[in-house]
Amino acid sequence: MLAGSRRFVLRPTFMSTSPTPLRLTSVYYFPAAEPGEITAAHELGKLTGASVSANAGAKTGVTVALASRGRPARLPAAAQTATAWMWLRIAEDGSGEICATHGSFLFAAVRLLATATSDLTREKLAAGVWLPATFGWHRPHWDACYTQYWRSARKFEPERYVAALAEAGFTHCEVNGLQAHMPFEDMVAFEYYPQFYTYAPGFNHFIDTPLTKGVWPAHYLDANLNHLKKLADLGRRYGLKPGVCMFEPRTMPDRFFAKYPSLRGARVDHPFRSRLPRYTMAQDHPIVQRHYREALQKLMRHVPDLSYMSVWTNDSGAGFEHTASLYVGRNGGPYMIREWRNHDKVAQAAGESIVRYLKNLQTAAAELNPDFDVILRIEPFKVEHQHIKAGMGGHVTWEAPSLLVKGYDVPYAHPKYPENKAVAGSLFHTTMDQAETDTLTASRAQGCEPVLHYSASGVMNHEPLLGLPFPRMLHEKFTAMRGAGLNRISCLGGLTNAAQAPYWPNPVVIRAAQFFPEKPVEQVLTEYATTLVGPAQASSLLTAWQDFENALMWQPLVGLYCAFGFCWQRTWDRPFVPDVEAVPAAEREYYERHGCFQHNNPGLVDLGKDVLFDLITQASGTKMAADMDQHVIARLRPLIARLDGLAKATEQISAPGAPRRVSPENAAAAVFADLRDRVRAYLHWVSSLRSVCAWCESVYGYLQAPDAATKASYEQKLQGAIDLELANIRGLIELLETTKSEVLVVSGVADNTFFYGENLVENLKTKIRLTEKYRHHAPRIDQDIFWRPLPGTTWPEGWSAKTP
Template identity: 25%
Template sequence: MEKTFTPKRLVLLAGAVSIDEFQRLAETARASGFTHVDIGALTQKSRHQLMNDGEYCPGYDFYPEYTARFPGFFKFHVPEALESTVPADYAKKNLEALAERGSIAAQAGLRGAFFGCEPQFLPESVYEAHQDWRGPRCDHLFRSLTPRFAPCIDNPDVLELYRIASRSIVDAAPILDTFGLLANDSGAGICWSPDLYAGENGPSGCRDVPMPERVAGFMEAVSCGTRSAGTSPVVYVYHIGIWSYSGCVPLIAANDGSRLAFCRPPLDKPIACENPLSMLTELETAAQADCDTVVFAIEGAAAFSKNSVYPALVARFRQKPSANLIERLAILREALGEALSEPGIDWMLNSWVYLDRALDEFKKLFKQSFFFYLSVSERWLTRPLVAFPLELTEDERSYYEAHVWNVLGEDVGGDLLDLHGSRWGEILQMPAEARRVERTCTLIMEGLNTAVESARKVLGTKPGAEMEAHLEDTLCRLQGLGCLVRNFNNVIQFQVHMDLAKDGGRINSGDHVLVANIMRDELDNTRELIRLLETSRQPLITLAATAKDEDTFTMSPDLVGQLEKKIAIMLKHWRDPERLYLARPGYV
């Protein structure tokens, strides 16, 4: 008998989407063989957890920007003891949305899952009123300005708060039976855990409580609502970011001893590009590990659209799991059979092979989501490449500087290679390593260019109108990825040259010409990105709804305007690097 892929729980995690999109996703997911869908997305980020309601101000503390994006139990139901800390209307909207998604999922024949982050930090006012509730410090020393503390989950009163919230959440959505909770990261923490960024810490009174006992009590509390409803819940607690991680999850605990896997395409933010070979590889990993719960993580509804290959990919993998590249390609050939002619199928497969190969090259440099952290959160996309960033005027800096994650001061803020409070040693520990980055990016661009040309040839086979629109969007996204790669390489090469010149390091004849060429390539690259943003039929990058909603993880609704401003500033300061080179004695 041929082996099939039938995990107990196959979960679709699409993040925050509209109710109409959720309904379509749920129906498509059920038809593809999913058993669960995540219903716990927030209606909007939790501004009450942010400094100054999330609007940038001098001394802005960025760290809660992580926490504000993650669902947490008290963001859906506020126990009486916490009523002054969470806006009641915000929790009400979240609970109503969860209930509506739960109803839609039930009608589609799916169960519900809730993936969030707990135990999240509470404001100081709570600990002033309840001093014995204070648990571990859970912020990151280099990424935050203010120490933040999660509640102690060894405290019976704290556990009761979670029980109250759990009952309310499950009353709203009785189909919930699966919970995944990120701990010891993003503003959440468990007492005396070795994974805490601030080191093992917590109240002295609970120091000797065995960790399995501590976590078991917490899992019982957060799942009590489902047990009250007569359902056997599954709860996973882990210390690994679901924003970027893919693979079998190293668990802190699972209440039933089962295993969990996330399947997520690499580098899926800020431009989500269909990458089916990567997703099949991740599904293979989950299947080979015999994981009981497998989460298919995508960003938004576009990746699971009518003409996306993902629904058919999952359905076919369930029937006959692949185990190698040839079998992956066979699954995809079958999935494309009704949408494309034979020549089109060949070229589409070729495009996907080169896309997967190109993005796989990035493993030589860093992990999955550095575009999200660098291109967006450090604003590499919109920051001008200038030799003396601290000399820019307030007007020249303000449009990007307010959203560059930086709590360590102006000098660090001007360093392009700072990543949320630490110099980016994963790539560059010495200037010579910039050459490795450049060579790797050259290989990546060669792969992406082949993927683009292959996708163009698919369009040349004259597919149907709907498939043609999907392919045009795919082509635009592939080209957009190329812009991210060029920006990535240009920023690194530029900063390394600036470091050498400013620190009195060895520079070579003609280095000022190399720097000018880097700047020119970034200028041209920025214009290409503007063209793609203006001509794409679908949003290429998810942007903030309003200027007020722009933040470190979300680009401005006027992204094109900011890119134009970047170009203007670079041209204005084009000759600034010459001050570092032409004034050096003996430099020619």
């Protein structure tokens, strides 16, 4: 019997499967079958030992087909009006059918047969099992490893990944990932900006039009386009519909505007991070509108079944003209609104222009696919919000972490820290306010079906960790989304590198919520735990998952650090010292070269700052460090000790030189050891997060102290924090050098801003050396870092940039 969803498909012809009690003679698919039908049929053949062939009118055997080819005769009446479901009927004589509305559901249905649950007994299968899907539209969103900034992840296998998506009940996959490690973008020295184009890449990285021909090299465009097509093809094999998530309207290089100056639109770059002003095209200009129409249609001719475009904007080199949330403020080209209009009029004009942009894309796509969806991530548009939503409808819609969002304000607080309001869409967001349903009803009355995103992984939660279990929290969120009446949902970050977390319960819970929503989560987890470690140890695994969630629930959400900022700020590998600049610049270069730093960014020297953001204050640092000590770390240490004991107790030790005996106990030992190491990785992650907060508490306290005695007490406290961080990093090194599990995502190409490279251990050892060498300098932060000249330049002789 297969061990549940933890077994992932390896290759199309390769699917490593164990025998199942279900034995079949013949499996058929239609001669004109789609790739998803063929893949599901072959998977069923491998599971059951059956022959597989194309046959439109087979009288025996099991036929695998989409519902669009004809509905099974025994389908229940309720299926006539349902739009998303699967049907499985297999009689004792080996005849029957597997049918579904979505190609990916066919693969999910076949994989359900490989699990040892009570849901698909022989008796139930003989009568026929109809499983309506809770969510008829379910996609990964900002898919970290498949398309976005973790796409160079070590040991990531794209086909295993899309198979995991289909098995979990997803319907779509995101395909616009760059083939290149980093994007091709114009830049100047000493700026950090082109790297922001590596995720959610827009049209200009895949295709050109007559307007943009020659701006990007043809070899670069072709490589990225071919990669996009391959990703779409992989998803298609498993019945997943392709779509794109793009930052648009994105900037054009200034050499483009030298040729077409009248097409210059808004400046959208972040003036602190960039050294080269970057502009989009004027979105209302007819030439620009045609460019976008042709760009989308050209892309769709390469991927004819492209089904949606998610538009992210007003960040990362993209933005809409005259909107209030542009980094440099409202600005744009000359065509949208005349000067000296009041803010309300500008907001109205900007909002209506955004709607025109979205509808221009949708009508262009509709010529090739009438059902193509254009979806706007709506959070950036607080003041334009009502004008945008008023113009939407049909296949032009919006998405957010909450349907109540207006700007970045949402009514959800951390479950343990009500003062923390920034949890919408994160793993801590597990409930849905009744007002969500009211907003959904109003949107549907307008003909608009919004999309709500949720978190299932470490992406934007605890990057760069892999495979942390929080199945009950996740199931609670799914139950809440179902209760709110949602039909369209998206998984922020996708399932990351799921194949490298082979015992991860989160995808199992997602599948259960999709196809067995009434099934208690404890039953789902008990059945899965039993397949992993056997009935004798299942309760121990269930308790360990629960205990980890209990610790995780108490983790404070530290701004930026609990998203992409943990790696951005080089939290693990930068020296942990009272005065960062006591470390000579040459010795800091190993980590600064890949940090999201600028020469005058306070984040270079101050762990609680990034550009103009105060991430951590002295008061919040004090509280969060104490909270992590008391509520998180104190829970993790005994859990790790217990898991270590379980791993050792269940391991069967062979005699020296004898082959290792494969047994249920060996399997259980591997599961407990894997979970132990993932919890250890989280302990080292949250301990470093705690260290950052303690640094802010102590360094800020020292600098603000009114007398020498107070300074001394803060200095002593900081030295204690340094001792803890050194021990923590030594433990992390030991884990990374000994674990058999891929506990964190690591780039197989090179170290970069968004996640660490395979030289992480080397960098951690450098951190220890530098921390020990420079730990006893007095705390110091350069308060005038803003005014520094660029490297290689100086201010005029005698001029001071010190704050008076």
